[in-house]
Amino acid sequence: xxxxxxxxxxxxxxxxxxxxxxxxxxxxxxxxxxxxxxxxxxxxxxxxxxxxxxxxxxxxxxxxxxxxxxxxxxxxxxxxxxxxxxxxxxxxxxxxxxxxxxxxxxxxxxxxxxxxxxxxxxxxxxxxxxxxxxxxxxxxxxxxxxxxxxxxxxxxxxxxxxxxxxxxxxxxxxxxxxxxxxxxxxxxxxxxxxxxxxxxxxxxxxxxxxx
Numbered sequence: 001x002x003x004x005x006x007x008x009x010x011x012x013x014x015x016x017x018x019x020x021x022x023x024x025x026x027x028x029x030x031x032x033x034x035x036x037x038x039x040x041x042x043x044x045x046x047x048x049x050x051x052x053x054x055x056x057x058x059x060x061x062x063x064x065x066x067x068x069x070x071x072x073x074x075x076x077x078x079x080x081x082x083x084x085x086x087x088x089x090x091x092x093x094x095x096x097x098x099x100x101x102x103x104x105x106x107x108x109x110x111x112x113x114x115x116x117x118x119x120x121x122x123x124x125x126x127x128x129x130x131x132x133x134x135x136x137x138x139x140x141x142x143x144x145x146x147x148x149x150x151x152x153x154x155x156x157x158x159x160x161x162x163x164x165x166x167x168x169x170x171x172x173x174x175x176x177x178x179x180x181x182x183x184x185x186x187x188x189x190x191x192x193x194x195x196x197x198x199x200x201x202x203x204x205x206x207x208x209x210x211x
Contacts, residue, residue, distance in 0.1 A: 021141040021162040042210030043146045050152035051127035053194055056083040057187065058129035060144045061136060063090040063100040068135040070103065074180035077108040082187060084111040087122060126151040130194050134163060135178055142166060150205035154197035156186045171200045
């Protein structure tokens, strides 16, 4: 395409490309034939804290189809005794608005969506949740996983994309296939003793600290 040729020509003039994860660096190598050193997005881990188990699961994402939030809703529909709080906004003038409306229409009674949260409240939710759920398709890196671990909370994430670089399966959370059944199984397993992940989570998050 014309855009593709323009894109490749522009890339040829760039002196250095830096990637935000090994996952992104592989894409740069595949599509542009360039090597890109990795600099992970820094997280100010000192701003996050563990405030205990508030009995709910947290999902932080933009309300876009590639986040596959409907998988989360179906899992919680199967688990009426668990609670899910989804935090995120949709875009304007694109396909996300319809997706967000569809999500709200299919919410089970034990799930809710909050938008336009001040940062302080989001940090409070991280601190009080039982764990964080991430189902985004081939996520570039996934800052929410690191923010969750900085709060001492385990992460249930799909076994793909940047989550393979941040979440230590079995130590700081669980990596799963993106199905409601797999997610429900991981929720049950972690809920038996969510606090046991705390120290490993905080130690892992330090690897991505802005220092």
